[in-house]
Amino acid sequence: MRTVRGSIGWGVMAFLAVSISLAVVPQYLTADETRMFPQQVETYLANLTPIVGHVAGGAVALLLGxxxxxxxxxxxxxxxxHRWAGRLYLVGIAIGGFFGLWMAFLAYGGFVAQAGFFGLSVAWLATGAIAYRLIRNGDQDHHREWMIRNYALTFAAVTLRLWLGVSQASGIDFDLxxxxxxxxxxxPNLLAVEWWIRRQRGLKATRRDAVPA
Ligand code: HEM
Known part of the structure; x- marks a missing residue:
């Protein structure tokens, strides 16, 4: 059973995942250069397979999550x-993550940005692989925790665009x-879910220990 706060949180997460997918995905799947990341249009048109593969795989994961x-x-x-959506989700991560590693080398913003996206791709692929291995071994509790970490990384597609909005509204130079x-x-997404996972573990242990004598 989910609490009211949990349902609101889920609703906000699902709304943002769908809105961002609708706002940024179609132009890449149709190679509509007028609506692509302007500074990167030439790079993307010269690398259509990795950008389309990355966006398509990422969108599948973002929407199914x-x-x-x-x-x-x-x-x-x-x-x-749950099983079939989970398999499709992980195929999305594998394709989106593989091409994400590739796109990291082409990312705008120099070495710091490229390292950031590369680290995100590695963490995305690794947490997905760990979650898959855990469920194959029948460890549902840890599978769930690693899938939460993995979706927090998928959700970077949303938080990146929210941070871009905040930085633009504050007038901070884009290149900075x-x-x-x-x-x-x-x-921060990973740190937030790590805190939440540990808190849930603590609450579960308290409930277990509170069994009346
Ligand atoms: C979480 C792992 C992800 C990684 C490592 C990653 C990495 C990247 C990289 C390196 C770029 C190129 C950025 C540049 O040119 O400066 C990019 C662009 C892009 N990614 Fe991802 N990404 C991830 C998730 C997603 C997801 C889930 C979506 C689905 C919506 C997505 C959609 C896009 C789009 C639409 C672009 C084009 C740039 C734009 O218009 O904002 N990405 N990504």
Missing amino acids: PTQFIPALRRRRSLTF AYPAISWMAWV
């Missing part, structure tokens, strides 16, 4: 959906902001 956190869809009778945002888009 929220469905995996609906408790009703993880019950025994709905497990087939972009390399910082390539790190801020994912490191």
Whole structure:
């Protein structure tokens, strides 16, 4: 059972995932250069396979992710959906992450931005692989925790664009902001979910210990 706060949180997460996908994905899948990241149009047109592969894989993961956190869809009778959506999600991560590593070398903003995106790709692929291995071994609790970490990284596609909005609204120079945002888009997400995972573990242990004598 989910709490009211949990349902609101899920709703905000799903809304942002769908909105960002609608706002930034179609132009790359149709190679509409008038709506691409302006400073990178030439780079993207010269590297259409990696950018389209990355965006398509990333969008699959971003859109499917929220469905995996609906408790009703993880019950025994709905497990087939959870399993197939989970497999498709991980295929999205594998394709999006592989091309993400590639795109990192082409990223705008020099070495700092490239290192930020490269680190994000490595963490994205690694957390997905760990989560998959855990569920193959039947360890549901740790699988869930690693999938939460993994989706926090997928959600970098959202937080990156929110930080870009904040930096533009504050009048910070784009060339200064972009390399910082390539790190801020994912490191705080990981720290936030790490805090949440540990808090949940603590609450579970307290409930277990509180069994009346
Ligand atoms: C979480 C792992 C991800 C990594 C490592 C990553 C990495 C990158 C890199 C390196 C670029 C090139 C940036 C540049 O040219 O400066 C890029 C661009 C892009 N990525 Fe991702 N990305 C990730 C997730 C996603 C997801 C989930 C989506 C789905 C919406 C996505 C959509 C895009 C789009 C649309 C662009 C083009 C730039 C723009 O218009 O904002 N990415 N990504």
